[in-house]
Amino acid sequence: MMRQNNYLAHAVLIFGVLLFLLPIWVMLAGATQHAGAIARGDISLIPDIHGLGIFWQALFFKGVASAGYPVWHMLLVSFAMALGIAVGKIAISLISAFAVVFFRFPLRRVLFWTIFLTLMLPVEVRIIPSFAVLSSLHLVNTYGGLTLPLIASATATLLFRQVFAAIPDELVEAARLDGAGPLTFLRDMVLPVSRANIAALFVILFVYGWNQYLWPLLVASTPAYSTIVLGIVQMISPDEMTPWNMIMATTTLALLPPIVVVILLQRAFVRGLTDVDK
Amino acid sequence: MATLELQGLTKNFGATGVLKSLDLTLASGEMLVIVGASGCGKSTLLRLVAGLESPSSGRIILEGEDITNRDPSKRDIAMVFQNYALYPHMTVAQNMGYALKLRGETKEEIAQKVAETAKLLGLDELLGRRPGQLSGGQRQRVAMGRAIVRQPKLFLFDEPLSNLDAKLRVTMRAEIRRLQQRLGITSLYVTHDQVEAMTMADRLIVMEAGRASQIATPMEIFERPANLFVAQFIGSPAMNILQPSDAPSTGAPNNAVVGIRPEHVTLDANGLELLIDLVEPLGAETLIYGTLPSGQRLTLRRPGGPPGVANLRVAFPQEALHLFDSKTGERL
Numbered sequence: 001m002m003r004q005n006n007y008l009a010h011a012v013l014i015f016g017v018l019l020f021l022l023p024i025w026v027m028l029a030g031a032t033q034h035a036g037a038i039a040r041g042d043i044s045l046i047p048d049i050h051g052l053g054i055f056w057q058a059l060f061f062k063g064v065a066s067a068g069y070p071v072w073h074m075l076l077v078s079f080a081m082a083l084g085i086a087v088g089k090i091a092i093s094l095i096s097a098f099a100v101v102f103f104r105f106p107l108r109r110v111l112f113w114t115i116f117l118t119l120m121l122p123v124e125v126r127i128i129p130s131f132a133v134l135s136s137l138h139l140v141n142t143y144g145g146l147t148l149p150l151i152a153s154a155t156a157t158l159l160f161r162q163v164f165a166a167i168p169d170e171l172v173e174a175a176r177l178d179g180a181g182p183l184t185f186l187r188d189m190v191l192p193v194s195r196a197n198i199a200a201l202f203v204i205l206f207v208y209g210w211n212q213y214l215w216p217l218l219v220a221s222t223p224a225y226s227t228i229v230l231g232i233v234q235m236i237s238p239d240e241m242t243p244w245n246m247i248m249a250t251t252t253l254a255l256l257p258p259i260v261v262v263i264l265l266q267r268a269f270v271r272g273l274t275d276v277d278k
Numbered sequence: 279m280a281t282l283e284l285q286g287l288t289k290n291f292g293a294t295g296v297l298k299s300l301d302l303t304l305a306s307g308e309m310l311v312i313v314g315a316s317g318c319g320k321s322t323l324l325r326l327v328a329g330l331e332s333p334s335s336g337r338i339i340l341e342g343e344d345i346t347n348r349d350p351s352k353r354d355i356a357m358v359f360q361n362y363a364l365y366p367h368m369t370v371a372q373n374m375g376y377a378l379k380l381r382g383e384t385k386e387e388i389a390q391k392v393a394e395t396a397k398l399l400g401l402d403e404l405l406g407r408r409p410g411q412l413s414g415g416q417r418q419r420v421a422m423g424r425a426i427v428r429q430p431k432l433f434l435f436d437e438p439l440s441n442l443d444a445k446l447r448v449t450m451r452a453e454i455r456r457l458q459q460r461l462g463i464t465s466l467y468v469t470h471d472q473v474e475a476m477t478m479a480d481r482l483i484v485m486e487a488g489r490a491s492q493i494a495t496p497m498e499i500f501e502r503p504a505n506l507f508v509a510q511f512i513g514s515p516a517m518n519i520l521q522p523s524d525a526p527s528t529g530a531p532n533n534a535v536v537g538i539r540p541e542h543v544t545l546d547a548n549g550l551e552l553l554i555d556l557v558e559p560l561g562a563e564t565l566i567y568g569t570l571p572s573g574q575r576l577t578l579r580r581p582g583g584p585p586g587v588a589n590l591r592v593a594f595p596q597e598a599l600h601l602f603d604s605k606t607g608e609r610l
Contacts, residue, residue, distance in 0.1 A: 170363035
């Protein structure tokens with residue numbers, strides 16, 4: 001590899017990083033300024049130190065339309081939903097991939113391809129029937145309603161299938177001869193061996209769950225189940241003075257939990273995506 | 279340790295018969311080595327006994343109990359795999375103790391048994407390591423230890439030495455045999471390496487295309503091969519196979535082929551002329567390759583160094599000849 005290429009690669013990467021950081025910086029700087037100035041378009045790229053208290057206020061800010069629930073409550077709802085989606089998806093796809101890879105049962109391939117087909121049916125496509133089902137199950141405005149339709153996941157099943165398929169047959173057989181039944185094998189071999197992949201998937205799914213907008217918009221009609229993403233949108237009201245600095249501060253707060261999750265699981269995340277040595 | 283009996287064991291994959299009605303009895307403490315070229319059914323035989331495959335027909339009887347359809351985990355059989363199959367996320371001690379843990383033994387019992395076995399195999403220092411931190415020979419030892427610590431009724435070895443380098447293979451071969459004899463472990467050992475087969479076996483099965491060509495002690499197989507296949511498979515370099523017309527002096531009938539091992543060909547001033555085309559000195563002995571007047575190739579194994587001549591005169595002593603039916607390949 002030539003050194004010139006490296007410079008070029010770095011330049012491209014740095015440019016990309018800046019491109020991603022700029023809006024976040026604008027948001028951070030904007031949060032500390034006056035709502036009026038932002039609305040006029042007079043946004044400065046230099047944060048106003050005196051305005052830092054806004055982040056603390058934002059935590060307890062009651063959004064215009066969310067009638068009584070502060071931002072920290074919306075953060076908690078979002079966290080519960082993202083956690084539920086990530087854990088639920090991992091649990092269900094782990095078990096379905098386990099069945100598809102390690103058991104020989106009738107219609108195994110058919111079932112696998114049926115799971116695969118659901119890739120073509122994201123929530124947005126099946127939103128009306130999904131809502132109808134949930135509503136008749138009385139799951140509207142519950143955590144079950146927020147998470148269940150997003151949990152069944154072909155992508156995670158596919159990923160786990162690849163991971164499990166890489167476990168050598170000899171290992172499976174050795175465990176069988178040692179006396180491990182299917183569930184013991186799942187607990188003692190499959191889970192530890194795919195720990196890194198599970199962590200990686202958790203990060204991706206948590207962020208996926210955190211960023212959900214359309215589905216919560218439909219199913220969380222009372223403010224008690226309003227997620228942070230919904231809350232931010234509801235803060236923007238056309239007929240009133242929009243508190244832009246508050247919105248930016250809230251948005252910044254909304255960014256933090258996914259960042260914390262990524263940082264905490266970063267090492268496992270990278271290992272899970274790159275490590276093929278089983 | 280226990281006896282194993284196979285009755286008419288057969289395995290078909292679709293229309294292909296991989297194992298064709300095998301009968302076999304293994305005495306307690308016996309080491310039976312299964313040898314054959316790849317695809318002869320030797321690994322399938324092992325997997326059937328382990329319960330990893332189910333037979334198309336026939337019965338497997340271990341210590342008087344019919345285990346033909348029993349789950350592998352309930353058979354009390356341990357297996358040493360070709361790639362060791364150690365659990366990558368467990369330490370050596372955990373690897374060895376896993377089966378005991380599943381059996382519900384107490385922590386103290388497990389620790390004690392693992393420590394004893396580790397000592398036996400010289401693994402004491404490595405108990406805290408993970409398989410990834412071990413060398414090939416050490417992994418092999420752990421795989422052995424994992425099998426031994428369970429004190430199973432039967433041991434299965436699936437080409438356990440094939441991933442080691444040549445030198446280590448010789449050491450481990452001797453070590454496995456020593457342990458097996460000392461602990462009186464009833465074992466089925468699969469290999470494609472005939473030196474391994476000859477040196478380790480109490481008895482040997484030479485397999486060919488799903489059938490047992492011959493079951494006998496190594497020396498019996500070497501001295502009295504039951505058919506042409508066994509004759510050529512066991513012994514290195516392979517036995518010379520001649521047509522009666524190649525060597526009229528043997529007086530072999532026309533419906534036979536003549537086999538003679540390279541070390542049994544003698545030099546004789548009145549013998550057939552052998553045109554040497556390759557000499558391989560091995561130190562203590564020399565391999566000589568050449569052609570007879572009929573065009574038939576012949577290999578000789580002679581003690582000492584190279585002969586230093588371009589041709590030799592050779593003879594085939596009557597008592598060293600093996601005669602086989604030219605049609606069926608059976609020993610005459």
